[in-house]
Amino acid sequence: MSSQENTTGSPVEETSERSNFIRDIIIEDIRTGRHDGRVQTRFPPEPNGYLHIGHAKAICLDFGLAAEFGGKCNLRFDDTNPSKEETEYVDAIQEDVAWLGFKWDGLFYASDYFQQLYDWAVQLIKDGKAFVCDLTADEIREYRGTLTEPGKESPYRSRSIEENLDLFARMKNGEFPDGSRTLRAKIDMSSPNLNFRDPVMYRILHMEHHRTGDSWCIYPMYDYAHGQSDSIEGVTHSICTLEFDNNRPLYNWFIEQLGIFPSQQYEFDRLSVTYTLLSKRKLLKLVQDGHVTGWDDPRMPTISGMRRRGYTSEAIRNFCANIGVSKTNGVTQIAHLEYFLREDLNRHAWRVSAVLNPLRVVIENYPDDLVEEMEAINNPEDAGAGTRMVPFSKILYIEQEDFREDPPKQFYRLAPGREVRLRYGYLITCREAIKDETGRIVELRCTYDPETRGGNTPDGRKVKSTIHWVSAAHAVDAEVRLYETLFTKEDPNEVEDGQDFTANLNPDSLKVLSGCKVEPGLREAVPGTRYQFERMGYFCVDRESVPGQPVFNRTITLKDTWAKIEQKIR
RNA sequence: UGGGGAGUCGCCAAGUGGUAAGGCAGCGGCCUUUGGAGCCGCCAUUCGCAGGUUCGAAUCCUGCCUCCCCAGCCA
Secondary structure, three states, X not given: OOOOOOOOOOOHHHOOOOOOHHHHHHHHHHHOOHHHHOOEEEEOOXXXXXXXXXXXXXXXXHHHHHHHOOOEEEEEEOOOOOOOOOHHHHHHHHHHHHHOOOOOOOEEEHHHHHHHHHHHHXXXXXXXXXXXXXXXXXXXXXXXXXXXXXXXXOOOOOOOHHHHHHHHHHHHOOOOOOOOOEEEEOOOOOOOOHHHOOOEEEEEOOOOEOOOEOOOOEEEOHHXXXXXXXXXXXXXXXEEEHHHHHHHHHHHHHHHHHOOOOOEEEEEOOOOEOOOOOOHHHHHHHHHOOOOOOOOOOOOOEHHHHHHHOOOHHHHHHHHHHHOOOOOOOOEOHHHHHHHHHHHHHHHOEEEOEEOOEEEEEEOOOOOOOOEXXXXXXXXXXXXXXXXXXXXXXXXXXXXXXXXXXXXOOOOOEOOOOEEEEOOOOEEEEEEEEEOOOOOEEEEEEEEOHHHHHHOOOOOOOOOOEEOEEEOOOOEEEEEEEEOOOEOOOOXXXXXXXXXXXXXXXXXXXXXXXXXXXXXXXOOOOOOOEEEEOOOEEEEEOOOOEOOEOEEEEEEEOOOHHHHHHHHHO
C-alpha cells in the first residue's frame, strides 16, 4: 500500500485492532503530523532478573505499536547500576523477547551513552544547574524533607561552577570513595514533587560494569539516564508503567535543560495476576532461597518458566492483547490467562493417551496374544494433523479415577457391571474388581464386545462415558510433574505481621508422578513438544527428558466438568 | 495532613452529553468416541457517594469517600 491515503479512504483509526489510550494518542500524533508522523518506542529492561508476564504486556505494547504504525522499537538495556546487573540476564532477556515473537530494530544499552551523559552533566554544571554534594546518604534523606514538609538546601549547593567542575572530574577519575559525593541537579527543595528536590544524578561506585568494565566509577541514576537515552535514540513515545508518573516532570526537565529531542513519556497500568508475584526482587529471592529450581522453574511467572511449563508465545500475546491497557490498578484473574493458554493449545496440541495413575485392566475374553493397531485422531481441531496407530491388547492400564466401586449418581465412568467405551478401542464391561489384602483395588476384570472395534456401536447403543487407556505391554514409563499455583493466596503479599510472602508458598505447587504409562509413540518425545493427554490436560516435554525416559510438565488441566459436579455433591 | 494517578457487572475493559460494547468467570441448554472442544441462551434500570446544570449525565459542575504511587547515592 502506498504511504498516502488508502483506497477505501478509511482513516487509520478505523482498523479492527482494539484500541487503548496510548494507541489513540499515537493515532492523533500521526494525524497532526507530530514528528512528521514518525513513531518510535523502546523496551528498556534492566538486566537484573528474568522477564516475566508483566514485561510481556509491555513488550507487546512497545513492539506491537511500533509495528502497527510502521515505526521502530529498540531493545535497550537500562544498565546504569552495575551492582545488580549481569550478562546472564542480558542474554535471557534477548532470548525471551525473540521467543515472544518480536524483533528489535536497534540493540542498545544505556551504558552506550555514558560519555554523552557525562558531557551533558558537565554542561549542566556550567549552566549552574548541577552541583557536587558532599552530604552523606543519610544527610541527603534528612535534607529532603517529607511528604508534607519542604526540604532544606544542601550547604554545598552554592559551590562555584569551577569547583563543581573540578570535583566532578575528580569523582570521575576515582579520587573519592564510594558514597562520599554525588552530583545533584539544582532544582527546588520545596517542590511538592519529591523528585524535584535536587535529585541525585551521579553516584560514585567503584564496581565492575558488565559492559564498560572499570572504565567508569561514577554511574548515572535512572532519572538522569532514561529520558536522555530515549532522546538520543529518537524515541517518540516512551511507554512505561504508572509508578513512573511522578518521574515524568523530571524526565522532561532534563530534556528541556539540555535542549535535546523531546521524547514524551506515557504511563499505563502494570499487570498484576492473582496467585502470582511479579516483582523481580521477590522472584530473585524465590530463586536464591531455593523455593523454586531456578528462573525457568515451570511454576515461575517468568517468560522462561512459562515456556518450560508449556505456554505458547501466541497464548501470551493473545492474553496481552485481550486484557487491554488503561491506568487502573487492577488484578487480572489467572483464569483469564489460562483461558488463552487452553484456547491456543486446543487448536495446536496433538492428542495422545497417557495414564497418570495406572489401574490394570484384564479383558478376559480378549485373545491372549493378539495385538490390534487402532487408528487414533491426532487433533480433532485440525484435520490436517492426520491419524496414528496405537496398539491394543488384553492387558491395559486405565486411570484409577475412572473406576468407582460404588459410583455416585452422576459418575458415569467404569463401575462394576457397567459398560464404557475405551477411546478408539472397544466397549468393555467391568465384571469384577480385584483387591489386595489391604482392600485396595489392584485390577479390574472386564469383558469386551468384539463388535465394537474402534469404539463404534453397530447396534447404535449409547454409552455414557469414553475413557482413555494404554496397552500394558506397549506402554512407556514416564515421569509427570503436576503444578499448582506457587502461592495459596490470591494476593501472595497478604501476610500476617512479621511474615513475608514466602509464608504463602503453596506446599503442593509441585507433585511428581513416576511410573505413569504413556503410549509408545512418546518414548522419544522431543523436549519442548506440547501434547494434550486426552481427558487429563496439556503437557509439555521437559528439557530434562531423555529418550526412553520421558518427563512431562503439566501445563494446564482441561476444563473438568466432573470435578465441578463432584465438588458440589460433596 | 504535600503532590501525582485511579474509581463502570465477581475480574479485565469500552464509553468523552443522547439514554451501559466486548472478553474472562458463573449459570442453564444443545451437541459430542476427550464430562475437552464447539454451539445457543442468561448474567449492570446502572456507572464510588451526595448534590447541581440539562429536555436528557457514566460522561459537565461542586463537595465528599476509597484505593494506588512518591521521602533509594534502585529502576
